[in-house]
Amino acid sequence: MSTAPNAQSPLVIQAKGLVKRYGQVTALDGADFELRAGEILAVIGDNGAGKSSLIKCLAGATIPDEGEIYLDGQRAHFKSPIDARRAGIETVYQDLAVAPAMTIAENLFLGREIRRPGFLGSVLQVIDKKKMLAESIARMNDLKVGIRSMTQAVETLSGGQRQCVAVARAAAFAQHVVIMDEPTAALGVKEGNMVLELIRRVRDKGLPVILISHNMPHVFEIADRIHIARLGKRAAVVDPKHISMSDTVAVMTGAKSVDELPAQALAH
Numbered sequence: 001m002s003t004a005p006n007a008q009s010p011l012v013i014q015a016k017g018l019v020k021r022y023g024q025v026t027a028l029d030g031a032d033f034e035l036r037a038g039e040i041l042a043v044i045g046d047n048g049a050g051k052s053s054l055i056k057c058l059a060g061a062t063i064p065d066e067g068e069i070y071l072d073g074q075r076a077h078f079k080s081p082i083d084a085r086r087a088g089i090e091t092v093y094q095d096l097a098v099a100p101a102m103t104i105a106e107n108l109f110l111g112r113e114i115r116r117p118g119f120l121g122s123v124l125q126v127i128d129k130k131k132m133l134a135e136s137i138a139r140m141n142d143l144k145v146g147i148r149s150m151t152q153a154v155e156t157l158s159g160g161q162r163q164c165v166a167v168a169r170a171a172a173f174a175q176h177v178v179i180m181d182e183p184t185a186a187l188g189v190k191e192g193n194m195v196l197e198l199i200r201r202v203r204d205k206g207l208p209v210i211l212i213s214h215n216m217p218h219v220f221e222i223a224d225r226i227h228i229a230r231l232g233k234r235a236a237v238v239d240p241k242h243i244s245m246s247d248t249v250a251v252m253t254g255a256k257s258v259d260e261l262p263a264q265a266l267a268h
């Protein structure tokens, strides 16, 4: 198990002064961001606070108009999600990019199929289903995702199990960071807890996690630190062990200013 992240943990991702405008709307208005090694960082904020825009910049899905992004201290210039993926950042989007009719093993390797040379050598390569199946079993076992058969179609799984497949896929391929957008939305209590457990295991495997969520109990249960987005900026980063849920929501909505919080509520 990894040691608890602290103020000395290295910054894995840092963003400074991100600005993103969509016509007249300023979605990001000088947003800063820091993700530390070994942590689950929740990103919360009211509707329109700029959470998705921020995460899209970090995942290469949006190019900021201004500002800088650093990965392990090196300036990153993501022009597409492929650039971010190549840099080891995997994202699990809310709308779950799983292919329901395909098997779990096929879903895990979708777009990254393992191939072996075909009869024309490297020209016509054949998908190595056996190897993909063995790898899928190993990777799901590694994350302790209890699924009976990797050859069953994803459409036969419950919502929670499907979400676990999506999270496991991201965790299996991410070298650096996993970003999750509302991974427990639309799940029941038991299934939500199953996904939260999996997210903890991803962190404990050594991958820091950025978790966007509107679910405050989940955020307080799982986050090491909470980034509060407000009006396109970072309003504060708070420590869930030293701040109440109501104070967190008050900062998020603007009912309370950061200056009104006790010093220990702020995370470093």
Ligand SMILES: Nc1ncnc2c1ncn2[C@@H]1O[C@H](COP(=O)(O)OP(=O)(O)OP(=O)(O)O)[C@@H](O)[C@H]1O
Binding pocket: 022, 025, 026, 027, 028, 045, 046, 047, 048, 049, 050, 051, 052, 053, 054
């Ligand atoms: N592609 C777009 N075109 C135009 N406006 C956009 C676009 N994407 C975001 N916006 C606007 O930018 C602002 C911030 O949106 P964003 O989706 O980043 O916020 P959010 O915090 O993720 O909100 P929510 O919780 O509702 O998803 C909003 O006013 C939104 O309408």
